[in-house]
Amino acid sequence: MTIGKSIQAFDHITLWVGNALQASSWFCLRFGFEPYAYRGLETGSREVVSHVVKQNKVIFVFQSPLLPDNQEYGEHLVRHGDGVKDVAFSVNNIEHIVEQAKAKGGKIVKDIWTETDEHGSVKMACVQTYGDTTHTLVERGDYAGLFLPNYHPHPLKNKDALLEKLPEVKLDFIDHIVGNMPDNEMENTTKWYENTLQFHRFWSVDDSVIHTQYSSLRSIVVSNEQETIKMPINEPASGSKKSQIQEYVDYYGSSGVQHIALNTSDILTSVTRLRERGTQFLEVPSAYYTDLRERLKHSKVQIVEDLSVIEKLHILIDYDDNGYLLQIFTKPVQDRPTLFFEIIQRRNHSGFGIGNFKALFEAIERDQAARGNL
Ligand code: TYF
Ligand code: FE
Helix, strand or coil: CCHHHHEEEEEEEEEECCCHHHHHHHHHHHHCCEEEEEECHHHCCCCEEEEEEEECCEEEEEEEECCCCCHHHHHHHHHHCCEEEEEEEEECCHHHHHHHHHHCCCCEEEEEEEEEECCEEEEEEEEECCCCCEEEEEECCCCCCCCCCCCEECCCCCCCCCHHHCCCCCCCEEEEEEEECCCCCHHHHHHHHHHHCCCEEEEEECCCCCECCCCEEEEEEEECCCCCCEEEEEEEECCCCCCHHHHHHHHHCCCEEEEEEEECCCHHHHHHHHHHCCCCECCCCHHHHHHHHHHHCCCCCCCCCCHHHHHHHCCEEEECCCCEEEEEEECCCCCCCCCEEEEEEEECCCCCCHHHHHHHHHHHHHHHHHCCCC
């Protein structure tokens, strides 16, 4: 079996943050996650606390150091602020993947190890990707526990007094995860995924296509064999002002995860509920919708959603004759202009919203200008 096939899906995402208790609670309140699993002082984890939250298939692990002078977490927090440390993949045949990664010169952060508790065993390994970001490989076999061995049910699981009053947000699974690189690193990162993990190029776009009056970027999307994992890799291209990709790199202090796209099968409900919970989204000028209505007259595609609701919610549409996608972007979810989220619904369309790039980047640039970074 090829490695690209052994790597099955996104498994979970780990964020390193200053205060995992509060960050995980914020994602529950604003984004509709639920407390799920926990490791900390009470469960015998003396150095690092982990709060795991879940929404359908999406699992985020928030980790913070518990003791003073934890250099590894401390340096990461000083450099990057809160952000994504690890994107874990569910795999089978972990031995084969790690062996191939080693043969191709991939940096192994931690060689294969086994975690065990009364519910069974899970094999894991960890490899280095862009910046300080890593990929943990998780071979669950027939492990029957809640999340991973030695995690306990979260103390607030089904017990948070406020969460149970709030309607569901209905986000289903991770659609894609985007990395930002400094200039001239996109091609090498793409080759790393091709060589080390046997991913393939799914799609790409260059700066002649993605540009605004001010700035531009290049992007290559890599994917595993079944195309269940999609990872666009962006780099800035020169423009008259600072690219939003460069702004990210300047504040994150290196390459890193820029956005996580969460897939829903009912974006109108998801975005309505997110807005009711106070989630902040980028704003789209009404001219976008005037133009969209005009363009749609010349296409065979039928949009089933009500365009006036789409406009009211500031959702973007990209389409071809056979299908379309609906997408919307949050503002950054921490004070640094680094990580943000995308909510996406696909109707027979596997693109990334290229028809929206100009409107989207102009919206990002308005916020960039408000931050004094354009
Ligand atoms: O994932 C994508 O490619 C789209 C578009 O800074 C995008 O969501 C690309 C770059 C960017 C923001 C969104
Ligand atoms: Fe995206």
